[in-house]
Amino acid sequence: MEIVIVPDASAAGELIAAAITDLLTDKPDALLGVATGSTPLPIYRSLAERVRDGRLDASRARICQLDEYVGLPAGHPESYRSVVLREVVEPLGLTEDSFLGPDGNAADVAAAATAYDRALAEAGGVDLQLLGIGTDGHIGFNEPCSSLASRTRIKTLTRQTRVDNARFFDSIDQVPHHVITQGIGTILEARHLVLLATGEAKAEAVALAVEGPLAAAVPASALQLHPHATVVVDEAAASRLKLADYFRDTYAAKPAWQKL
Numbered sequence: 155m156e157i158v159i160v161p162d163a164s165a166a167g168e169l170i171a172a173a174i175t176d177l178l179t180d181k182p183d184a185l186l187g188v189a190t191g192s193t194p195l196p197i198y199r200s201l202a203e204r205v206r207d208g209r210l211d212a213s214r215a216r217i218c219q220l221d222e223y224v225g226l227p228a229g230h231p232e233s234y235r236s237v238v239l240r241e242v243v244e245p246l247g248l249t250e251d252s253f254l255g256p257d258g259n260a261a262d263v264a265a266a267a268t269a270y271d272r273a274l275a276e277a278g279g280v281d282l283q284l285l286g287i288g289t290d291g292h293i294g295f296n297e298p299c300s301s302l303a304s305r306t307r308i309k310t311l312t313r314q315t316r317v318d319n320a321r322f323f324d325s326i327d328q329v330p331h332h333v334i335t336q337g338i339g340t341i342l343e344a345r346h347l348v349l350l351a352t353g354e355a356k357a358e359a360v361a362l363a364v365e366g367p368l369a370a371a372v373p374a375s376a377l378q379l380h381p382h383a384t385v386v387v388d389e390a391a392a393s394r395l396k397l398a399d400y401f402r403d404t405y406a407a408k409p410a411w412q413k414l
């Protein structure tokens with residue numbers, strides 16, 4: 155894993171947007187896995203700015219979802235499909251045709267999850283998957299003790315995750331209990347994983363994931379198994395890392411030609 159410590163969320167957004175720009179320059183129809191939540195918004199803002207000022211041609215990019223609530227009505231503004239269309243697909247000038255996501259409203263949710271796993275593979279696999287991290291160490295909606303080999307499936311949210319996400323709804327009672335999420339095994343198949351964490355509230359989860367043992371109780375520790383995983387953190391999210399100085403030195407010494 156490469157750990158990159160940046161001053162703040164906006165620097166993180168720029169750095170990751172630059173990596174995505176490089177990817178789309180090398181492979182214009184790359185499949186980009188996007189995450190929802192507040193953390194990745196600076197990345198999406200920077201990407202949209204790059205498209206507007208001509209530094210990025212994203213016209214052939216393909217976008218796919220990491221996870222989705224089960225049972226929100228179609229078109230609900232907080233369904234992750236709506237969020238990704240609003241925050242990523244539309245600002246990049248793309249259409250729904252370039253977008254892959256699971257159907258959280260399917261009559262058979264388990265079958266919809268399996269179908270989405272298959273669709274990702276049939277699309278050639280994810281080139282770069284953006285990830286956030288929950289305060290409980292989740293990635294996607296793989297809550298603690300998810301199998302490290304799990305595939306895309308239905309999961310039940312912990313109370314902590316529902317509390318964390320209540321800010322997007324009028325009350326916690328409206329936060330769904332169930333979700334479809336790419337499994338940890340599915341996530342590990344992406345060619346490059348980029349996890350972004352900002353803010354003090356994530357510091358403990360980041361330290362456990364990066365410096366703790368590989369453990370199903372900390373789903374983000376699964377990144378330790380991936381040959382190309384990058385963890386970008388701001389100073390606050392890095393504040394519990396014992397090896398922070400080593401990570402700073404290593405990144406500073408990285409040859410300019412080596413991409414993120």
Ligand code: PGA
Binds near residue numbers: 193288294
């Ligand atoms: P956040 O969510 O970016 O809104 O903190 C991250 C996550 O739960 O994975």
